[in-house]
Every structure is written in C-alpha cells, then in structure tokens.
Ligand SMILES: Cc1cc2nc3c(=O)[nH]c(=O)nc-3n(C[C@H](O)[C@H](O)[C@H](O)COP(=O)(O)OP(=O)(O)OC[C@H]3O[C@@H](n4cnc5c(N)ncnc54)[C@H](O)[C@@H]3O)c2cc1C
C-alpha cells in the first residue's frame with residue numbers, strides 16, 4: 001500500500017491585480033484566492049497513478065501551509081479527488097521564505113510518511129519553482145522538478161523533463177519528491193457532487209505547536225532571505241494596443257505599423 | 265574576507281554561457297568584498313582545459329568533483345563540501361533549471377536563504393544585495409541574506425566578461441548523500457524533433473499553446489513565408505512539450521535566447537520564463553485573444569483578437585504589400 005502527499009498552495013486569483021505591501025515587501029494577500037492552478041496537475045498525476053493501478057495507492061493527502069483562508073484550496077483539492085487534507089496554519093508562519101516553507105512542509109510530511117510527494121511546477125505568486133527541492137533536502141529524499149512524464153516500475157520512477165540542454169530521462173527510487181510540469185496531464189474538473197461533498201472529507205488543522213515544528217525556523221524569525229526594499233524598474237515606453245473589431249481594419253493597422261518600422 | 269562560490273554548468277565540454285556570466289559577476293562582487301570568486305564543476309569527465317578555462321572569467325580557483333551531472337543532489341553535496349573548506353558568504357547559479365533545484369537544496373542544507381530569478385547583484389554595507397523582479401516585472405525587490413546567501417540568477421542576467429587567465433584545477437573527493445544515489449540520469453539533452461535554426465532569423469513567428477495543435481503551426485509557417493527568406497518559426501515550451509514543434513525551436517529559460525528584428529507571438533501568453541529568452545528583440549508584436557495576457561505588458565504592438573481570423577489575412581496583406 002502506498003500513500004501520496006500532494007503539496008498545494010492557495011494563491012491570488014489570476015484575474016486579481018496583484019500588489020505588494022510597500023511596508024513589508026510581502027504580497028498583499030487580500031482579494032479573491034484560489035488553488036494554485038499548477039497544483040491541479042500534481043493532484044491529477046496522483047489520481048492517475050491511483051486509478052491506473054501503477055501504484056497501489058490507498059490514500060492521496062493534500063497538504064498546505066498557509067493562512068486560514070487556505071482551507072478553500074484544500075476543499076478544491078479534495079473535490080478534485082484527494083482523500084483528506086492537512087492545513088498547517090499559525091501566525092508565526094507569516095513571512096516564511098522558500099527554505100522555511102520547505103522545512104515546515106517536510107515536518108508535516110514526516111508525520112504522514114508517504115511513499116511519494118508530488119508538487120506543482122511553480123506557485124502562481126511565489127514563482128520560485130524551488131519549494132519542492134527544499135522539501136526533498138529536508139526529507140533526505142531524491143527530488144526532481146518539472147517532470148512531464150512519470151512511469152512507475154515497482155519502487156522506481158522513470159521521469160522525463162526538459163532541462164537546459166534538451167529532454168532528460170532520470171530514474172528515481174522511492175520515496176521521492178517530484179514536482180510536475182503542466183504538460184504532464186490535463187487536470188479534470190470536479191463534479192458538482194464532489195464539490196458539495198468536499199467539506200465532509202477529513203481536514204486536519206494544525207498549529208506549529210500541534211505539529212511540533214520549531215517556530216524559530218519559519219516565518220519572520222527563520223527568514224534568511226530578507227526583503228530590504230524595492231524599486232521601480234526602468235520605465236519602458238508603453239506599447240500600442242489594437243482591439244480587433246474589424247479584421248480587415250486590424251490587419252491594415254498591423255501592416256502599417258510594420259511598414260513604418262521597415263519590418264516588411 | 266568573503267569569497268563567492270559559483271556552480272559551473274557544462275555540457276559536452278562547453279561551460280554554459282550563464283555560468284560564465286555568473287562567474288564574471290561573482291569576480292566583480294568578490295573584489296568589492298575583498299575576497300575571491302571560485303567555481304565548482306560537477307561531472308564524470310570534466311577536462312582540465314574546460315574547468316581551468318573558468319579562470320579567464322575571473323575565478324581564481326576551479327574545483328572539480330567527480331559525480332553524475334544533470335541532477336541536483338550531487339551538486340548540493342559537492343557545493344556543501346567545498347563550502348565546508350573555505351570562507352564563503354554566497355553561492356551563485358547562472359540562469360538554468362538546476363540552479364533553482366540545487367540552490368534551494370543547498371540553502372536548506374546550510375541553513376541559508378535563497379533568492380531566485382535574480383537580475384542584479386550589488387554590494388551595500390559589505391553585503392551582497394540581490395534584485396528580484398516581482399509581479400510580472402513591475403517591481404524589483406531587494407533581498408539581503410542572513411547566513412549563506414544562495415542566488416539563482418535569471419537567464420541572461422549577467423554577461424560573461426574576460427578578466428583573467430586559466431587556472432589549475434583542484435579535485436575534491438566528495439561522499440555523495442543517500443539521496444544522490446537514488447537518482448540515475450539515463451539520458452541527457454535529448455533533442456526532440458528536427459534541428460531548426462531560430463537564432464539567425466531576422467523575423468521570428470512564435471507559436472504558443474493558443475495555436476491549439478501541431479497542424480495549426482501551418483498558420484505560423486504561412487505568416488513566416490509571407491515575410492520571406494529571413495523569417496523562421498519558433499515556439500514556447502507549452503507547444504514543444506505538447507509535441508507540436510521541435511525542441512530546437514524553443515525560446516526561453518530552457519530553450520534558446522534570441523534577439524530578432526521582429527518577434528511576433530501567436531497565442532503566446534508571455535510568461536517570464538519565455539520572456540527571458542526574447543526580450544532583447546528589436547520589435548515585439550503579440551496577437552492574443554486575452555487582453556490581460558502578460559505579453560501585452562512588454563509588446564510594442566499588441567493585438568487583442570483571435571489569431572485564427574487575423575493571421576491568414578495578415579499573411580495575405582503582407583504578400584500583397586511586398587508585391
Ligand atoms: C523552470 C521553468 C522553465 C521554463 N522554461 C520555458 C521556456 O524555455 N520557454 C517557454 O516558452 N516557457 C517556459 N516555461 C513555461 C512558462 O512558464 C509558460 O508556461 C509557457 O511559456 C506558456 O506557453 P504559452 O504562452 O504557449 O501558453 P499559455 O500560457 O497557455 O498561453 C496561451 C495563450 O494563447 C492565447 N490564445 C488561446 N487561443 C487563442 C486564439 N485563438 N487567438 C489568440 N490567442 C489565443 C491565450 O489567451 C493564452 O494567453 C518554463 C517554466 C518553468 C517553471
């Protein structure tokens with residue numbers, strides 16, 4: 001029997017204008033939030049491993065570190081097919097950097113001792129593509145990010161990904177931490193029934209104390225990459241914009257623009 | 265004295281241009297800090313010539329660790345061992361994929377901090393401060409480090425600069441961690457699809473996921489033909505991973521860096537990892553049906569509309585114009 005943990009994060013909805021709090025340098029987390037779209041590929045990958053029988057999966061557990069509002073992301077994760085979820089939430093976590101988040105997630109994962117941890121390729125807001133690698137290091141497990149093909153043979157995963165020089169194929173022995181790229185699958189939509197039933201699936205909410213996580217290694221206290229200020233990038237001339245209403249006219253405008261710049 | 269360590273990515277005997285840029289930058293920063301820049305090579309068969317040549321870009325030492333290349337755990341083990349032997353304050357990775365992975369692993373192991381997508385580095389009050397663009401590059405954050413500072417640079421952030429001469433190579437014996445032994449690189453750098461050339465084209469018509477299928481790349485081909493001889497077709501990672509276009513024609517973080525006279529994106533959203541490979545183009549034109557697509561933030565001409573109706577008509581109009 002195997003257990004899969006999927007790391008999911010709550011992020012600002014893509015349609016919301018993102019802002020930074022100018023006094024702390026942190027993302028302003030007010031406004032509509034949603035499950036990080038990249039993480040739905042990790043959930044889908046877990047479900048496909050389970051449904052295909054490639055791994056004898058008895059449980060898929062969604063895990064998040066985030067503010068109280070992040071339960072919504074967990075509800076979405078279970079409505080997509082995770083069996084239960086775990087939410088680490090504590091005021092002392094505010095301001096955690098990549099390493100602090102990785103440490104906290106690893107501690108939660110150790111409580112579950114799964115065989116496989118899956119993550120998304122990037123969080124829509126943090127965009128560091130790095131949390132999965134920090135988690136792997138804290139667990140002392142092999143890790144690979146940006147995986148777009150995953151085949152299982154016993155305890156060995158054969159993974160493909162695109163890296164700096166082309167496509168790489170890497171064999172990884174379980175237990176492992178794999179971050180999946182968005183080309184790995186086409187995530188399903190949750191059924192209405194699953195959405196309605198999501199709140200009934202087990203959700204464990206933990207504080208740092210509950211999970212016995214060292215508060216000095218997370219949040220502001222544990223932060224080793226510290227925001228110290230911000231600047232505006234050099235101003236760039238705004239581009240021109242054409243809204244296509246009449247295609248013949250649009251094409252005429254594009255051709256004129258290109259012609260003016262001797263690009264034709 | 266604070267030294268800076270740089271991970272030198274290499275493949276088939278050549279050092280990655282972004283690693284050369286990182287070493288050049290490290291040498292500059294180290295001299296301000298009163299220290300030195302050193303480089304670490306990890307691989308099974310790194311030659312003396314290859315490793316030593318890093319001195320030309322300002323590194324005063326080249327360390328060589330015999331371990332598998334292409335995955336991050338052996339890199340973490342190698343850098344960790346070298347860090348143990350000297351007085352280092354920072355580690356820099358040039359833009360790539362491994363830097364994010366190995367960088368985060370190393371910061372976690374050494375209790376340091378990591379800054380990713382770094383586009384600038386400066387010294388203030390005797391410490392290195394890293395510049396990280398955020399929110400679709402509309403703001404730049406300054407990041408300082410407590411403990412070891414690990415920097416994963418954005419692609420093309422730092423240009424290689426020659427400032428020294430080749431150095432001798434020191435071999436370092438490293439005991440790899442258990443995790444490193446659980447990864448086996450089966451193939452590396454596989455080139456999928458035809459060997460297309462996009463780096464010499466004056467006009468690049470770039471197809472994204474918005475094209476919808478491999479067959480629809482004919483829409484992009486049609487437009488390239490209308491422009492004539494110096495035009496070629498390129499693609500985003502989404503299109504390449506979907507198998508719609510050859511990897512050799514991919515622009516971005518894990519593809520090519522291009523700077524044509526005209527970049528014309530069809531159904532390309534303009535993600536940062538794509539932008540870093542084409543932002544030096546002289547003119548950027550984008551056709552995308554989503555008015556909120558990030559590419560409109562940096563396009564010189566943006567067209568909000570359906571590429572399937574606009575592009576064939578545009579190809580005809582360009583042909584007519586050229587007569
Ligand atoms: C570590 C890492 C490395 C990466 N390396 C690269 C890289 O080297 N190169 C790269 O390109 N990406 C890279 N990416 C991926 C990158 O983040 C984006 O996912 C990718 O660039 C998106 O490709 P796209 O614009 O084709 O697709 P999407 O982001 O899906 O955009 C498709 C666009 O098409 C538009 N569209 C759809 N239909 C139409 C229509 N009929 N008419 C007009 N417009 C339409 C949509 O509005 C949308 O904006 C990397 C990511 C990571 C994390």
Ligand SMILES: Nc1ncnc2c1ncn2[C@@H]1O[C@H](COP(=O)(O)O)[C@@H](O)[C@H]1O
Pocket residue numbers: 007008009036038039042063064065066101105118119120121122123124126127128129130131132179
């Ligand atoms: N706070 C978090 N809680 C759970 N998972 C996270 C968290 N932050 C990042 N992740 C996971 O790590 C992946 C990469 O995130 P990032 O490194 O921020 O780009 C995401 O797609 C998630 O799967």
